[in-house]
Amino acid sequence: MSSLLIESTRSGHVESVHHVSVAVVDASGALVASAGDPERQSMWRSAAKPFQSLPLVRDGAADRYGFGTRELALSCASHSSEPVHREVCAGMLKATGCEESRLACGPHPPLSQAVADEALRQGTPLTPRWSNCSGKHAGMLALAKHHGWHTEGYERAGHPVQERILDEVAHWTGVERGALVQAVDGCTAVCFGLPLRAMALAYARFGVSELDAARRLREAMWAHPELVAGTGRLCTELMAVGRGGVLAKVGAEGIYSAAVPALGLGLSLKVEDGDARCSPPALLEVLRQVLARYEGRVSVPMEGLGHHVEPLQRNTRGAVTGSLRAVGGLRFT
């Protein structure tokens, strides 16, 4: 078993260690590379969002409500609650005729510390559209309205919205509906438990799919990477500099999934202990090793991402005390 670690250092010494499991597969499902346990069952969390958004496009709800690339990007987002994110969400709700109070996602401190601090300073109430998942939820409401389903309980297992999404997730991951674990996500919607390898397969397929809905969601995420995450975050910066080379989506508890369409590959990784600080350097190390293996076949611009490759850690006076750094290699099969 090959291992990939993220080491946290202090004054040049390793202080803490994070183990990472990785699966890299091609669109046929063949395992191309791995680390740790590529069959590890995990919650997909927000890295499932493109697949949770597919029914919105495939079933015609997006067209009906006039959702363009901005709305589709936000439906796939774990956003930072910046003004633009809240505005696009408000527009989606308005187009579908839903009050904000219909959103089942609860508010939480924004992922952007600057936005969170500003809201506290101003005493601004955090309403549901401030949730990092509000675009996904607005999309789910649109799907319910489009089909004439009741909106009450749209976020819960068994509701037609979630049944429709379950079909879609089963289709792309190759995992039978009955074998997909359905759990409750931080935003109250259903989240899915499945092997890393199956998540990677879904991304491999999604990255090269000729299905119109998949193409539209991919292009929406690439057109508006700032809507998929937010200022300074890896999903946003990687897709902004990568110019269509990589499609990447983070999830809570150390999850990251990505597609490299030019290589026909998908990948998914899980930081075993769930540390969210470690999934960005882990993703970039996996991409670096995969791209090195296929040197010459594809070029993915990744300049300017050094602060995500080895994030620095500082003390309370701002001095650098250490960093997070990837150690170890993928095993190519």
Add this chain to the structure above:
Amino acid sequence: MSSLLIESTRSGHVESVHHVSVAVVDASGALVASAGDPERQSMWRSAAKPFQSLPLVRDGAADRYGFGTRELALSCASHSSEPVHREVCAGMLKATGCEESRLACGPHPPLSQAVADEALRQGTPLTPRWSNCSGKHAGMLALAKHHGWHTEGYERAGHPVQERILDEVAHWTGVERGALVQAVDGCTAVCFGLPLRAMALAYARFGVSELDAARRLREAMWAHPELVAGTGRLCTELMAVGRGGVLAKVGAEGIYSAAVPALGLGLSLKVEDGDARCSPPALLEVLRQVLARYEGRVSVPMEGLGHHVEPLQRNTRGAVTGSLRAVGGLRFT
């Protein structure tokens, strides 16, 4: 090798896993129980504070400046920046004739979310005494003034204050000065890298020491557990209900050290990935297993700590989605 895990669950499924290394020793240094790697080298971080405070008492600085049990408790604290913590620190600075600006610790968002939010709401500037380590730093300044050492750079390796503390740490841990790693802590002061087993030995000795300074620091921590951490935190609640049965001190990056004086034992644990949420349930599980082993020999009250034994995790609507729970056992030798 025995293993102790903290599992993070979601809807009844294990989502993330944290490995914990543990050393339990008696005052002679004999290993009584362990999990993972009890010889693991780690940063002691704030769990070293009682030993960093010993010179303050032993050298007469505490008496000279009129530090009572409150000041000694705060010197051992990683406090939550509550008003009482800031007040006691201000009093220590006043007694030693130091301006607050002499504190080398930088400010940071208070460990108490309520205090942090209130400061932001009110626009209160976070000055150095808001640092969770401000009591330790005020004690270091007092030590420098008492000895007539310059206060500039008191926090850095090589300064007489840190040399004096290094002697003390070497004495209690049984690790030679030259073998103790000196690194930079989050508060800018020196922190020490050494094996878990040596940290545990220091606590075993400290818990039963007849040295007046050790007794005074122990009794100060037990007399004012609310000053050692803060509202709702495990160090505070455990020492408040434990009535002298356990002396416990948390450190950053998943460290916890404790003494059970009635059994003559000390222990230290490290959550391998540094997750701060996991060290409280890990400590309570280690204590539970140790006390069960010595059933009848000692009774340590631990009622009302269930929320630390299995901390619940909630989604953004406040519904419980899972918990952190300890799995696995110590190996008794």
